[in-house]
Amino acid sequence: MTREPFEAIVAEYGPMVLRVCRAVLGPADADDAWSETFLSAMQAYPDLRADSNIEAWLVTVAHRKAIDQWRGRTRRAIPMADLPDPAVSSSDAGVPGAQESELWDALKMLPPKQRQSVAYHFLGGLPYADVAAVLGGTADAARRAAADGVAALRKNPLVRMQQGDPR
Amino acid sequence: MMTTAPPGRDEDLFAPLLTDDSVAQRRLHARLAAAAAEAGILDVAYRTIDSPVGLLLLAATEKGLVRVAYATEGHDGVLGQLADRVSPRVLSAPARLDPAARELDEYFAGQRLAFDLPLDLQLAHGFRRTVLSHLPEIGYGRTATYAAIAAAAGSPGAVRAVGTACAKNPLPVVVPCHRVVRRDGGIGQYVGGSAAKQVLLDLEALTVS
Numbered sequence A: 001m002t003r004e005p006f007e008a009i010v011a012e013y014g015p016m017v018l019r020v021c022r023a024v025l026g027p028a029d030a031d032d033a034w035s036e037t038f039l040s041a042m043q044a045y046p047d048l049r050a051d052s053n054i055e056a057w058l059v060t061v062a063h064r065k066a067i068d069q070w071r072g073r074t075r076r077a078i079p080m081a082d083l084p085d086p087a088v089s090s091s092d093a094g095v096p097g098a099q100e101s102e103l104w105d106a107l108k109m110l111p112p113k114q115r116q117s118v119a120y121h122f123l124g125g126l127p128y129a130d131v132a133a134v135l136g137g138t139a140d141a142a143r144r145a146a147a148d149g150v151a152a153l154r155k156n157p158l159v160r161m162q163q164g165d166p167r
Numbered sequence B: 001m002m003t004t005a006p007p008g009r010d011e012d013l014f015a016p017l018l019t020d021d022s023v024a025q026r027r028l029h030a031r032l033a034a035a036a037a038e039a040g041i042l043d044v045a046y047r048t049i050d051s052p053v054g055l056l057l058l059a060a061t062e063k064g065l066v067r068v069a070y071a072t073e074g075h076d077g078v079l080g081q082l083a084d085r086v087s088p089r090v091l092s093a094p095a096r097l098d099p100a101a102r103e104l105d106e107y108f109a110g111q112r113l114a115f116d117l118p119l120d121l122q123l124a125h126g127f128r129r130t131v132l133s134h135l136p137e138i139g140y141g142r143t144a145t146y147a148a149i150a151a152a153a154g155s156p157g158a159v160r161a162v163g164t165a166c167a168k169n170p171l172p173v174v175v176p177c178h179r180v181v182r183r184d185g186g187i188g189q190y191v192g193g194s195a196a197k198q199v200l201l202d203l204e205a206l207t208v209s
Helices: A006-025 A027-047 A054-076 A086-092 A098-108 A112-123 A128-135 A139-155 A157-163 B022-038 B075-085 B094-108 B126-137 B146-152 B159-167 B194-208
Strands: B044-049 B056-060 B065-070 B090-092
Touching (some): A006 A027, A027 B022, A054 A128, A098 A112, A098 A139, A139 A157, B022 B094, B075 B090
Parallel strands (some): B044 B090
16 A cells, blocks of 8 residues: 655644644643644554545544543643633733734633634634534534634634734 | 635634744654654654765664665655555654764765664565675675676576666665676666766775775
8 A cells, every 4th residue: 555654744734733733722732732643643644544534634633632631631620721821922922923822822712612613624724524523513513613713713802902903 | 706805704814823833843843753763653764864975865664774765766756665665654753863874974984894783674575685685795995796796696697686686775885786896897887876886986995095
């Protein structure tokens, strides 16, 4: 069976998986999730079916790793683990990349389903049918969750500030 | 139909997040390579080195050096062959190749006469492998004819097959097929091109003299 070297998979999809991990878990925890995702993926790679949708497969693995991390956090019961980290936003304010950090913070405030739908569709590039396959439920439900997420982001003062409201 | 996007598209909201973070990618890639090696799933590690005969690709399994490839062989194609024939778990991971890179640097500097590296000869089978096993018997700075190697490999008539074995040597430079030359004094063909073969023979002659 012909299969690309795994290096090519990392090069092609690494940036996408990092965006997804950052969106779902926040930038601070994204590195661990990315690493676990690609280590698992590399483990399973030789057995992956030749006609597999690599993007959707990687997002599925990342999704499971994110859930593991949430569970780990809950078990460790870190106080206020789901609140945006003020250290991250304030230290980045006013420097290049601050726009990004405010968006990551705003994403963190979304309920999980909305955050996941937004992350997998807009940052992972998956069509809603594939998002639904990852999350369970229908494509319509994934589309609605993503639309609700986008609407909430647009209302978030962090995002409105950085968008600068053109009109 | 207008081709420009209407203002305020949902996608635009996320545009600041779509830039690639190459610093993070490099850091994460190095971390993955280390974790994969530790987990025993780094089936093929590779890196490239600069050399007087151009950019060389080095690849190693857990057993040892499995492939040295000249740029003229097409490094992407060689990595594809490794994925096919050894394992698709192929990753750029320099650490495993550090000893090979060091010994090759020493060789090209004229400071090393023989390689002391674990080799994985799984890409050569049968008679080709037998031929490769006899090549290190040709000492540094010396040459042997295709016919002499055929005789040493136990098949004096198989001169052409020796040529093929050398041309398909998965470990050129390290397994010294460049020391096999024609009976008429011509240097013969080489997997890295005859110019590269001449560079290696000149280097060894100069070091010995």
